[in-house]
Amino acid sequence: MIISSNTSKIKARYVGDYSKILGDVTIGEGTWVGSWVEIQGQNAPVKIGKSCDISDMSMILDHSTHLRCVEIGDKIIASITIGDHVFIGSSAKIIPNNNDPIEIGHHSIIGAFSLVQKSVPPYSIVVGIPAKIVGSTKK
Numbered sequence: 644m645i646i647s648s649n650t651s652k653i654k655a656r657y658v659g660d661y662s663k664i665l666g667d668v669t670i671g672e673g674t675w676v677g678s679w680v681e682i683q684g685q686n687a688p689v690k691i692g693k694s695c696d697i698s699d700m701s702m703i704l705d706h707s708t709h710l711r712c713v714e715i716g717d718k719i720i721a722s723i724t725i726g727d728h729v730f731i732g733s734s735a736k737i738i739p740n741n742n743d744p745i746e747i748g749h750h751s752i753i754g755a756f757s758l759v760q761k762s763v764p765p766y767s768i769v770v771g772i773p774a775k776i777v778g779s780t781k782k
């Protein structure tokens with residue numbers, strides 16, 4: 644596990660092997676982070692709530708930019724806030740495609756292998772690339 648940030652902000656109950664948590668990242672109590680997870684908050688804050696599951700190989704990036712190697716396109720940076728009790732499926736990615744902050748509403752599910760590029764309301768089930776709402780976790 645590599646954590647390069649203020650570790651007092653990481654209250655996860657578990658972080659698996661080979662996961663990287665970089666920059667300004669906050670993780671709430673009771674949240675479980677699997678293996679090979681990458682969370683990057685070097686450009687903008689990434690806040691993950693309490694009692695979330697961040698499954699293996701998922702990725703949460705505060706930027707979507709390729710200006711370092713090829714100067715084309717806009718510099719895209721966005722803060723990311725994930726509410727409490729969110730489940731992020733295996734290999735899902737949260738990557739902004741504009742500078743609007745991304746908010747994943749509490750009690751939402753992001754399906755395995757999905758790509759989320761914008762905010763999602765609370766209690767959403769979202770799947771696919773790009774992710775679309777296909778259901779609700781509200782009973």
Ligand SMILES: CC(C)(COP(=O)(O)OP(=O)(O)OC[C@H]1O[C@@H](n2cnc3c(N)ncnc32)[C@H](O)[C@@H]1OP(=O)(O)O)[C@@H](O)C(=O)NCCC(=O)NCCS
Pocket residue numbers: 698699731732733734752753754755756757768769770771777778
């Ligand atoms: C998102 C998820 C929870 C949905 O489960 P569900 O409510 O039982 O949904 P269903 O399996 O009935 O699928 C509903 C529709 O969404 C599609 N779908 C489900 N998950 C999908 C995904 N991850 N990506 C793309 N499409 C997906 C299904 O193909 C189905 O489409 P259809 O209506 O056209 O047939 C589940 O598919 C998932 O991705 N779970 C994550 C598992 C995981 O990563 N676990 C980590 C290890 S702990």
